[in-house]
Amino acid sequence: MIGKETTAGRATKFTFLGLWLVFSLFPLYWITITSLKAPGDIFTFPIAYWPERFSLENYQGLFGTADFGTYLVNSLVVATVAGVVATAISTLSAYVLARFEFRTKSALLMAALVTQMIPSFIALGPLYLLMTDLRLVDNRLGLILVYIAVCVPFCTVMLRGFFANVPDALEEAAMIDGLSRFGALVRVLLPVMRPGIVAAFIFNFVNCWNELFLSVTLMNSDENKTVPTALNGFISSFNIDWGSMSAAAVLTILPTMVLFAFASRHIVQGLTSGAVKG
Amino acid sequence: MSTTSTSGDRKAPPVRKGGAPPGRGTAGRRKREFTTRRGLVIAAFMAPAAVFVAVFTYYPMIAGSQMAFRNWNLTDLTDTSWVGLKNFRDVFTDPAWSTVLDNTVLWVVGSIVPQLVIGFAIALWLRRRFRFRGLYQALIFFPWAISGFLIGILFRWLFNSEFGVVNDLLQRAGLIDEPIAWLADPRTAMIAVLVANVWYGVTFFAIMILAALQSVPDELYEAAALDGASRTRTLFQITIPYIRVTLALTVLLRVIWIFNFPDLIFGMTGGGPNNETHIVTTWMIKITQQGDYGKASALGLLVVAILLVFAVFFLLATRERGTATHGAKKRGVRA
Numbered sequence: 001m002i003g004k005e006t007t008a009g010r011a012t013k014f015t016f017l018g019l020w021l022v023f024s025l026f027p028l029y030w031i032t033i034t035s036l037k038a039p040g041d042i043f044t045f046p047i048a049y050w051p052e053r054f055s056l057e058n059y060q061g062l063f064g065t066a067d068f069g070t071y072l073v074n075s076l077v078v079a080t081v082a083g084v085v086a087t088a089i090s091t092l093s094a095y096v097l098a099r100f101e102f103r104t105k106s107a108l109l110m111a112a113l114v115t116q117m118i119p120s121f122i123a124l125g126p127l128y129l130l131m132t133d134l135r136l137v138d139n140r141l142g143l144i145l146v147y148i149a150v151c152v153p154f155c156t157v158m159l160r161g162f163f164a165n166v167p168d169a170l171e172e173a174a175m176i177d178g179l180s181r182f183g184a185l186v187r188v189l190l191p192v193m194r195p196g197i198v199a200a201f202i203f204n205f206v207n208c209w210n211e212l213f214l215s216v217t218l219m220n221s222d223e224n225k226t227v228p229t230a231l232n233g234f235i236s237s238f239n240i241d242w243g244s245m246s247a248a249a250v251l252t253i254l255p256t257m258v259l260f261a262f263a264s265r266h267i268v269q270g271l272t273s274g275a276v277k278g
Numbered sequence: 279m280s281t282t283s284t285s286g287d288r289k290a291p292p293v294r295k296g297g298a299p300p301g302r303g304t305a306g307r308r309k310r311e312f313t314t315r316r317g318l319v320i321a322a323f324m325a326p327a328a329v330f331v332a333v334f335t336y337y338p339m340i341a342g343s344q345m346a347f348r349n350w351n352l353t354d355l356t357d358t359s360w361v362g363l364k365n366f367r368d369v370f371t372d373p374a375w376s377t378v379l380d381n382t383v384l385w386v387v388g389s390i391v392p393q394l395v396i397g398f399a400i401a402l403w404l405r406r407r408f409r410f411r412g413l414y415q416a417l418i419f420f421p422w423a424i425s426g427f428l429i430g431i432l433f434r435w436l437f438n439s440e441f442g443v444v445n446d447l448l449q450r451a452g453l454i455d456e457p458i459a460w461l462a463d464p465r466t467a468m469i470a471v472l473v474a475n476v477w478y479g480v481t482f483f484a485i486m487i488l489a490a491l492q493s494v495p496d497e498l499y500e501a502a503a504l505d506g507a508s509r510t511r512t513l514f515q516i517t518i519p520y521i522r523v524t525l526a527l528t529v530l531l532r533v534i535w536i537f538n539f540p541d542l543i544f545g546m547t548g549g550g551p552n553n554e555t556h557i558v559t560t561w562m563i564k565i566t567q568q569g570d571y572g573k574a575s576a577l578g579l580l581v582v583a584i585l586l587v588f589a590v591f592f593l594l595a596t597r598e599r600g601t602a603t604h605g606a607k608k609r610g611v612r613a
Contacts, residue, residue, distance in 0.1 A: 005406070013403045017414065020400060023477065024418045027432045030443060034435065047446045093327035096320050108324070115335050117585065119538045121562050122578030123338035125345065125352075125571035130338060149334035152327050181319055210425030212541060213563065228427055235431065235545070242435060249431055253424050260423035264416055268485055 028253070035059070035246035042243055058247035068248060070223060071230040074140065075209055078226060082144045083205035086151035087159075087197060093152070094159035095185055099168060112153035120150075124217050131218060138220045146214055151204040158203070162196035163189075199266030206256045227252050346576040352569030365576035374553055374561065382557040384468060385543075386536050389475040394529065396476070397483025402513075404484065405491050419485075421478050430545020433474035437461055437546075464554035467547050471555065475542055483528065490524040491517065526596040533592075534585050 005013075034042055038055035041048065062068040097105060127146065128137065136142025170192065171184035179187060190197065212228040219225055225233070231252065234245050260267070349361045369375060400418070404411060421429070437444050439459040448454045460466045494517060502512045518525070540559035543549065549556040549564060556564065558581055565574040 016399065017403055020396070020480075021414065021417060024421060024481075027429075027436055027477070028420065030436060031432050043441055047441060047443060049443075089326040089330065092323040096323040100316070100320055102317075102320055108328075111331070111336075115331065115339075117534055117582075118339060119559055119562065119578050119581050120335075120339075121540075121559060121566060122342040122575055122582075123335065124342075124563075124566050125350075125574065126338040126341035127334070130334075130341075145330070146334050149330040152330055153335075156327060206423060210427070212425065212427045212544075217566075228425065231428070231431065235434075235548070240434075242438075242441075245431065246435065249428055252428060256423040257420060260419065261416060264419050268419075268489075 031246050031249050031253075034242060035250045037243075039243040042246075058243040059251075061244050062247050062251070066230075066244060067222065068227075068230065068251070071225050071227045072251065074224060075226040075228075078140055078143050078147065079205045079208035082147035082151065082208045083201050085144070086148045086155055086204045087201045089148065090152050090155035090159050090200065091185075091190070091197065094156045094163055095189070097156065098160045098163035109157070112157055115153045121213065124213065127214070128217055137218055138224050139218075140224060143215060143218055143226070146218065147208045147211065150211070150214070151207060155200050155204055159196065159200050162193055162200075166192055195266050196269075199263040199269075202259045202263040203267055206259060209252075209256055342571070342575050343579060344575075345571050346579050348572055350570075350572040350575075352571065361572070365572040366580070368573050369576050369580065374556065377554055378556050378558055378561045381468065381555060382537065385472070385475075385557045386533055388468075388472045389479060389536050390529065390532060392472075392476045393479040393483050393532070397480045398487055400480065400484040401487035401491055402517075404488055415485075418481055422481055424478075426478070426539060426541030427545040429474055429478050430471075430542045430547075433470065433477075434461065434546045437470045461547055462551055464551060467551065467555045471543050471546050474546060475536070475539075478542070479532070479536070482532070486524065486528045487521065490521040494520045522596070526592070530589060530592050533588065537581065537585060 033049070033051065035058050036054045036056070037048070037051045038053065038057055039061075041051060041053070041055075097109065131137045131142050131146075134142070136145065166189060171181070171188055174184035174188040175181060210228060211226075212232060215226045215229045216232055219229055227248070231245070231248055234240060234248065346365055347360055347362060348358050349364070350358050404415065424432070436442055437460040439445065439457055439462065442457075442460070444460065445454070445457040449457065458466060460470045498516050498520070499512065502516055507515070537557075538559055540557065540563055543555060543557060543560050544563065547555045549560045553561075553564075558577060562574050562577045562581075565577065
C-alpha cells in the first residue's frame with residue numbers, strides 16, 4: 001500500500017478520487033444553482049446546468065412572503081446559547097473524568113454512551129409532557145435546555161480526549177502558585193486547549209442548528225420555529241416550492257459549512273482519538 | 279452526527295510529547311490527603327452535566343420505556359392503565375411491520391457495505407501524501423456539515439421525476455429512455471435513499487480508516503515488500519488484520535447509528551409512497567405524531583433489544599475470527 005506506486009495505479013487513484021469529489025460536491029452545486037435561478041427557470045426544459053440569468057428572487061421571497069429571518073434568528077439564538085452552555089458544562093465534567101480516578105467513573109461514562117445508543121424518539125412523548133408541566137413548550141428557553149442535555153454526553157467524551165493530551169503538571173504548577181482548581185482550569189488549561197474547545201462548541205452548534213425532531217415536537221407557533229422546523233413545514237405542503245426550498249436549504253447549509261471548514265481538523269481528531277488502537 | 283463516538287471506551291489515552299500519564303499517580307496521592315475535598319470537587323464539576331442529562335434525557339427515556347406497557351394515547355388520556363404486552367402485539371400485528379423490518383435491514387446493510395468499501399478505498403488512496411490532499415479531505419468532509427434531513431431534501435430534488443438531474447443525466451447518457459419516477463415506486467425510492475446515505479456516510483469511514491491506517495508501522499509493509507507479497511495479499515494479510523479492531527468498532531457503531539437515523543428518509547420520502555419506505559425509526563416517529571405513545575415506546579424498546587442482540591453477536595463473531603487468524607499465524611510460524 002505504501003510501497004512504490006505504478007503510473008497506472010496513480011491514474012486509477014486520481015480518477016476515482018476525482019469522481020468521488022465530483023459526486024460529493026455536485027448536490028451542493030445543484031441546490032445552489034437552483035436557488036439562483038428565477039423561479040420560472042427552475043421548471044424548464046432542457047435543464048440548465050448553468051443558468052442564462054441569475055436571480056435572487058427566491059431569496060427575496062423567503063424574507064418577504066415567508067418569515068425566514070425570524071427562523072434564522074431563532075436557530076441562531078438557540079444553537080449559540082445551547083452550544084456555549086453545553087460546552088462549558090462539558091468542560092467541567094470532561095476535566096473531572098480525565099483527571100480523577102473514582103468509583104462511579106466508569107458508570108458515568110457508560111451512562112453517557114447509553115444516551116447515544118438508545119433511540120431518542122422513545123423520549124419524545126414523555127419529554128413533551130414534561131415540558132408541558134414546566135410550561136416550556138413552544139418556548140426558546142425550553143428548547144435550549146433540551147439541546148444542552150442532548151449535546152453534553154458526546155461533548156464530554158470528546159473533550160475528555162482533548163484533556164488527556166495536556167500534561168497535568170500544567171495545572172499542578174498553577175495550583176502550587178496559589179490558584180484554586182477551578183482557577184487553574186480556567187486560567188491555565190483552557191487557553192492551552194482553545195482549539196479543542198472551539199471545535200467542541202462548533203460541533204454542538206452545528207448539531208443544534210440542524211436538529212429537527214425535538215424542535216418539531218416542542219415548537220408550535222410560527223414565531224418560535226427554528227430553520228429545520230420551517231423547512232419541514234415547506235415539505236408538508238402538497239407541492240414543494242423548489243425555488244424557496246433551495247434558497248432556504250442554501251441559507252441553512254452555508255453557516256455550518258463555514259464553521260466546519262474552520263474546525264474540521266479538530267473535529268476529526270475528536271472523532272478518531274481513541275478509536276485507533278491498531 | 280453526535281451519536282457516534284469511539285472515544286468513550288478508551289482506557290488509557292495516549293500521552294503526547296512525553297507528558298506524565300494523566301491522573302493516576304497524582305490523583306492517588308490526593309485521594310489519601312484530601313478525600314472529602316476531592317469528593318466535593320468531583321461532585322461540583324460533574325453536577326451540571328449530570329442534572330441536565332438526568333432531567334431532560336434519562337427521565338423522559340425511562341418514562342418512555344414504561345409507557346410501552348401502558349395504554350397511552352394522546353387521543354384519550356383518561357385511561358392510562360397497564361396493559362402488559364398489548365403494545366408489542368399491536369406492533370407485530372400491524373400490516374406495515376414486515377415491510378418496515380425488511381426496509382430497515384435493507385437500509386442498514388445497503389448503506390453500510392458501500393460506505394465501508396468506498397470509504398476504505400478512499401482511505402487507502404489518501405494514505406500517501408499528495409499535493410492538495412488536505413484540501414481534498416476538507417472538501418469531501420463537507421457533506422458532514424449538513425443535517426440528514428436536509429440531505430434528504432437535496433436528494434429529493436436530484437431524484438425529482440420531472441426536473442431532477444438524475445433522470446436528465448441518465449437520459450443524456452442513453453441509459454434510460456423515459457424518466458423514472460424514482461420516489462413514487464417503493465423499490466426505486468429505496469435505491470434513491472441508499473444513494474443519498476452512501477453519499478453522506480463514506481466520509482466517516484474514510485476518516486476513521488485513514489486514521490487507523492496511519493497507525494500501521496511502515497516496517498510491516500517493508501517486510502512484506504521484501505517477501506515479494508502482492509498488493510492484494512498485503513492488504514488482506516497485513517493491513518486489514520492490523521486495523522481489525524478499529525474496523526469492527528466503526529462498523530458496529532455505524533450500524534447502531536444508521537439504524538437510529540430516520541432524518542434522511544424523513545426528509546426524502548417521508549416514509550412514502552404509501553408508507554412503503556419506512557424504517558423502524560421513521561415509523562416510530564409517525565406513530566408518535568399520531569399520539570400513540572404506548573405503541574411507539576414498544577417499538578423503541580424493540581429497537582434497543584435488536585441492537586443489543588446484534589452488538590453481542592457482532593462482538594463475538596469479530597473476536598472469534600480474530601483468534602482464528604491469530605492461531606493460523608502461529609501454526610504458520612511453527613510449520
